[in-house]
Amino acid sequence: MTPPVDVSRLIARLDALGRIGALAGGGVSRPALTPADGAGRALVVGWMRDLGLEPVVDRIGNVFATRPGAVPGPSVMIGSHIDTVATGGLYDGNLGVLAGLELIAALNDAGIVTERPVTVAVFTNEEGARFQPDMLGSLVHVGGLDLAAALDTVAVDGARLGDELEAIGWAGEAPIGGVAAAAYLEYHIEQGPVLEAEGIEIGVVEGVQGISWTEVTLAGRASHAGCTPMRLRRDAGLAAARIATGVAEIARDIGGDMVGTVGSLRLRPDLVNVVAESAVMTVDLRHPVEATLAEAERRLAGLIARVAAEETVAASTRVLARFAPVAFDRDLVGRVEATAAALGFGHRRMPSGAGHDAQMLARVCPAAMVFVPSADGLSHNTREFTAAADIERGLRVLASLALDLAGRVGDVPRAEEIRG
């Protein structure tokens, strides 16, 4: 059965959370561990308490709020994140967390007692827009990254993660990994154009593309743009531009699901009449098959070496993040599919193009994801949007499957019944 979820209540919470870090003209800027992130956390944790939950915060700032079950033990965990990129939207991450709260609200409203506990989780720094790697909180939670190393992570703006976590007041005391999950569900917008283009309502996510992030630093020589013949230049900016162009060529040449992006590119001194002395750029490569992703990485390394030699610049690289493709639990993916079918929603299996906390949780328990369409395929964009009808369908799939997994053992007596 579907618990009596209320999509308008979920959307009201999405809107309220979206006002924290709201950008003029729309969209949200709430990068991880900024004061806006802290304010967003306070709002969400307040809602958790209002729902009768007692949130615990672990030492990396992950928040877990558990509704007890009839039998103590591992939870059915529903989670995601509330940090955003610098120019993000209302839905990415927030939808998954607040759908979890809506499920709790519905269980409370209906007085349903579950066998297993149900936990809503908020993971720290999923986006990786400020601190890399992304999915850092869930990675620490599953033991994939040492707490001390995570706290020492330095932001693109120079801040240390541990200091920023303290500064916004969200360095908790709960031990890492203290909340165990029997299963993990994450409800998310697709962030791509496929569901909308095909007119399909629910995406049944089979796994996550492998992700490879590389920072490339190019060191050339600053010189006068008017007096330095082309043949005598060591132009770090030109080398960066050639690598950026080459990344797109690699992705287009491999084809299929391969994507390659240079999203950040900075020149120094960045002046019209000075040949750039240095350039720092990022390369984001993704593919669902490990061998293909590795092939793209090999081609990137060759591209960088070739361009650096031809432009007489020194190149160095640093891995910012590297995650192999992840396949979700087959049985759980099958149950997502069956639930969508039982509710009468059009659905298709698909990979996720983005990384998600679910891929970290998949290391320690069965995990799966539910996708709903993104208007125009936009995400990491202030115009990110998913219609209420789509949100409701995904919410019903999530809530139905979560209740099935948690097991309904009876109803809590309602106050009016007790009084009656």
Add this chain to the structure above:
Amino acid sequence: MTPPVDVSRLIARLDALGRIGALAGGGVSRPALTPADGAGRALVVGWMRDLGLEPVVDRIGNVFATRPGAVPGPSVMIGSHIDTVATGGLYDGNLGVLAGLELIAALNDAGIVTERPVTVAVFTNEEGARFQPDMLGSLVHVGGLDLAAALDTVAVDGARLGDELEAIGWAGEAPIGGVAAAAYLEYHIEQGPVLEAEGIEIGVVEGVQGISWTEVTLAGRASHAGCTPMRLRRDAGLAAARIATGVAEIARDIGGDMVGTVGSLRLRPDLVNVVAESAVMTVDLRHPVEATLAEAERRLAGLIARVAAEETVAASTRVLARFAPVAFDRDLVGRVEATAAALGFGHRRMPSGAGHDAQMLARVCPAAMVFVPSADGLSHNTREFTAAADIERGLRVLASLALDLAGRVGDVPRAEEIRG
């Protein structure tokens, strides 16, 4: 004859001026109309007063200090600038101004009376690193740009030129163009590698390359780097990289003296996992022949249109600066060459790859330039350097020719002679 110039005194002033806006590790940052520029002006104007001159400041902040001649009338003007790029050196511009002061000092020391006045000029915002166009002060001086428009120029950092000029206290009251020149000489480092590579001591500058600066703005669509297939992207960053790569290809294809540079390139939002929504870049094209420069501009326009269409981004362009090639006065260039020969210095005729205030003055009087070698061809670079022996040779060419042009009519009685 050569007035008794003292290169060590000139170098001491270069070093002292270089301490204003000095960068840790070497080099100077004194962009136009910053407080550092104001402090540099104060130092130079103090030296002018120490030499008995009475500097006047015009309404765009140009400074003119005139040593009277026996006959009133147009001056022999020696000028350049003291603003620098953000990461510049001690010599670019400063050498020309301070060599002018050294000439005045030598004339004073030797008690020489000239027929014509000798004026040392400091022009505002030659670099164009902060306010565009470059050579703005000399352009206004010769009537090529309206004062009001120049004062309304907005910096890359958003500041208005007139406000910044007021803020640093250098908005003068002298009318524009009030100081007339019979001839203009500018002594400058080459800023390129040619003299050093050929072992030649003095560059006799025949003219200045034409300069074309274009700002290109590309508007695409921000989208998720993992979920947006390559074919559905509108990647402003990729378009910018392709244009930057294409600019170098145009310059290399035209060959010879053609240079093309993308020195500034900025992406928004500039994040690793977001396809860039917009990019703003500059293109600097230079060539000594107008028809070739125009051909490069045509190819650039075609490149931008082709890339914009292929990457489905909107492109717009804005001319930041456009100066046709300038040929200096033949007779005056011949006198520079003859002076270098008479002093026994190896010399060659050459174009200037950079723009200089001399090209503006060439609109209103005979103008010419003297170049000396730049170590490693570096300029607009904190490691910019010219050896003392090279500086002295250029100084002697400048001083000899200036005195010839001004005409020696006699000696001022020295104090000790009067007393004696």
